Amino acid sequence: MKPLAYHELGDMFVEPGCAVCNLLRRDVRHYISTLLYEFTLDLDVNKAFRAGRGLCNEHGNQLLEHKGSSLSIAILYKFIVKDLLQIIEQSSEEPKPQPIFARLRKGDTGNSLAARLGPSRSCLVCDMVAEAEGRYTQALSEHIGDETLRGKYERSEGLCLSHFRQVLSRTRDPAGYQSLISIQQAIWVRLEAELDEFIAKNDYQRTDPMGIEGDSWSRAARRIAGEKGIFGLDRRGG
Numbered sequence: 001m002k003p004l005a006y007h008e009l010g011d012m013f014v015e016p017g018c019a020v021c022n023l024l025r026r027d028v029r030h031y032i033s034t035l036l037y038e039f040t041l042d043l044d045v046n047k048a049f050r051a052g053r054g055l056c057n058e059h060g061n062q063l064l065e066h067k068g069s070s071l072s073i074a075i076l077y078k079f080i081v082k083d084l085l086q087i088i089e090q091s092s093e094e095p096k097p098q099p100i101f102a103r104l105r106k107g108d109t110g111n112s113l114a115a116r117l118g119p120s121r122s123c124l125v126c127d128m129v130a131e132a133e134g135r136y137t138q139a140l141s142e143h144i145g146d147e148t149l150r151g152k153y154e155r156s157e158g159l160c161l162s163h164f165r166q167v168l169s170r171t172r173d174p175a176g177y178q179s180l181i182s183i184q185q186a187i188w189v190r191l192e193a194e195l196d197e198f199i200a201k202n203d204y205q206r207t208d209p210m211g212i213e214g215d216s217w218s219r220a221a222r223r224i225a226g227e228k229g230i231f232g233l234d235r236r237g238g
């Protein structure tokens with residue numbers, strides 16, 4: 001029996017963009033709305049959210065895209081602001097910062113106010129992304145020998161650089177390894193030709209209209225960097 005991730009990848013390969021990024025984007029949206037609607041009052045999640053000082057830059061901003069959640073966001077962040085104020089209050093009787101050379105000589109104990117104000121764990125969403133990313137890349141690595149899945153990958157826009165590298169590094173089977181390389185190579189060869197065509201058509205002497213190469217510049221940037229909003233501040237995909 002095939003794992004769920006196998007079917008999800010197959011369905012997502014027909015959509016534009018990296019299938020793994022697109023699945024992760026769906027998962028992040030779902031996770032954040034669960035966080036806002038169900039976990040706001042869950043003590044363990046609340047504790048982890050506070051320890052991470054909320055979410056990373058990317059995911060913290062994605063939180064704001066969930067309309068109608070202002071109350072949940074207020075509750076989650078109230079605790080964080082409270083924690084920060086408490087840390088500052090506790091440190092108000094501590095001596096002033098020492099000159100940098102004195103601190104270097106003593107060695108940084110990591111107990112400075114700056115360190116204590118920082119997060120003591122990673123972003124909850126980044127952690128979820130890392131776990132899900134592992135599941136999808138493992139499923140593709142294990143089932144690349146499957147004709148249906150391979151065909152869908154071949155006809156797709158390919159994986160982003162980060163996810164292609166992750167799938168490659170998980171693949172032990174020599175035939176599967178070779179399949180992965182030749183599929184992604186063919187996709188990059190097509191992309192390069194489209195970029196060449198786009199660049200050539202930007203010559204003022206060329207008057208023929210743009211074809212599918214018209215947005216190759218933007219597809220290339222996304223395929224190399226990964227789709228928008230996938231890699232949070234804590235992780236850049238391996």
Ligand SMILES: [Zn+2]
Nearest residue numbers: 018021160163
């Ligand atoms: Zn990707």
Ligand SMILES: [Zn+2]
Nearest residue numbers: 056123126232
């Ligand atoms: Zn994050």
